[in-house]
Amino acid sequence: MKVIEVNNLVKKYGDLTAVNNISFSVNQGSICAILGPNGSGKTTTIKSICNLIIPDEGNIKLFGKENKKAIDKVAALFEGTRNLYWRLTPRENLRYFAGIRGLGGKKIEKKIDELLDRFDLKDKKDTVVNNLSRGMRQKVAIAMTLICDTEIIILDEPTLGLDVKSFMEIKDMLRYIAGNMKKTILLSTHDMNLVEEVCKDIIILNRGNIIAQDTMENLLDMFRSMTYEISLQDTITEEQKEYLSKLEYEFYLINNGDALEIDISDSVEIYKIIDILKVKKILIREVKQKNINFERVYLNLTSGEGK
Ligand SMILES: Nc1ncnc2c1ncn2[C@@H]1O[C@H](COP(=O)(O)OP(=O)(O)OP(=O)(O)O)[C@@H](O)[C@H]1O
Ligand SMILES: [Mg+2]
Incomplete structure (x- = not known):
């Protein structure tokens, strides 16, 4: 089920087109990431979904309804934990936020405790936010988005500027929110x-x-299936190198000539490559698909500028 639908969204600031006719949807239960270089339109898109920016064209639906009529389905956190009052404690912040949405009483007090305990903020419930570390503040800020129990949670840069430990905690928090609390992020x-x-x-x-x-x-598969690493029994000779350089395939020498790397578009081509190597008795020790990380995928896509 699609819980967020963005249809032909356009937002311009004067001559600048911040978002240029984009459409996408997010399924219930997904953890969906919007990525892109600085200034690519991420915050503009997110704020449009939250009805904080009025688009020039297009529309946004939440659970099939126009977003401004269904905004109670969403809780959001924008950059820099600005949803928190730094002079209030985590408990007071959550209580205040629930209050704005018309929720209060014993049930909410219990929920505040549960949330703060769940995310390891037990000892900090009554410390003013100003005196918390950045990572703790970020956890409180995310907990705030959960107090009203909305089905969609929207987070702009939730791990910006955090150390490794806080990063791990936020990561686990997001997994818990999607997996156990069954929210869409x-x-x-x-x-x-x-x-x-x-x-x-x-x-x-x-x-x-x-x-x-x-x-x-x-996305990972698309790129993974393209790059192979071929380890050789012997270091490649000058003559073999010369031979490879004249072929239609581009071989990259790695590990000082003890291995080759090659990009192919179809995995059956690997047989062709093996035949090519056989001609010059280039003996193979191992053929494996390269393990690529998502960063390489991302850089590949963004450097090609969408071709
Ligand atoms: N209020 C505004 N007035 C004028 N231009 C704006 C405004 N808000 C955003 N822009 C411009 O719109 C473009 C998209 O900005 P946006 O903040 O959506 O990018 P972003 O992908 O969130 O970037 P970042 O990774 O730096 O957070 C940028 O060129 C930005 O300068
Ligand atoms: Mg942004």
Whole structure:
């Protein structure tokens, strides 16, 4: 089921087109990441979904309804934990936020405790946010998005500027929110580790356009199947090198000539490559598909500028 639908969204600032006619949807239960270089339109898209920016064209639906009529289905966190009052404690912040949405009483107090305990903020419930570390503040800020129990959680750069430990905690928090609390998460980030480890669906923006939109698995597969590493029994000779350089395939020498790397478009081509190597008695020790990380995929896509 599609819980967020963005249809032909356009947002311009004067002559600048921040978002250029993009369409995508997010399925219920997904952790969906919007990626893209600085200024590519991520925040503009997210704010449009939250009805904080009025688009020039297009429309956004939440659970099939116009977004402004269904905004109670969404809780959002924007860059820099600005949803928190720094002079209030985590408990007071959550209570206040629930209050704005008309929720209060014992049930909410219990929920505040549960949330803060769940995310390891037990000892900090009554410390003013100003005196918390950046990582703790970020956890409180994310907990805030959960107090009203909305079905969609939107997070703009949730791990920006965090150390390794806080990063791990936020990552686990996101997994818990999607997996155990059964929420749909849409987030923007530059953090490829976060994307690789927790996100299922990926949207890559570049200059206001969507240049890739697929599952993490498919994006990795698409690139993984292209690059092979062939380890050799013996270091390649000058003569063999010369022979390879004249072929239609581009061989990259790695490990000082003890291995070759090759990009192919179809995995059956590997048989052709093996035949080519046989001609000059280049003996193979091992053939393996290269393990590529998501960062390489991302760089490949964004450097090609969407071709
Ligand atoms: N209020 C505004 N007035 C004018 N231009 C704006 C405004 N907000 C954003 N822009 C421009 O729109 C483009 C997209 O900005 P946006 O903030 O959506 O990018 P982003 O992908 O979130 O970038 P970042 O990774 O730096 O957060 C940028 O060129 C930006 O300068
Ligand atoms: Mg942004």
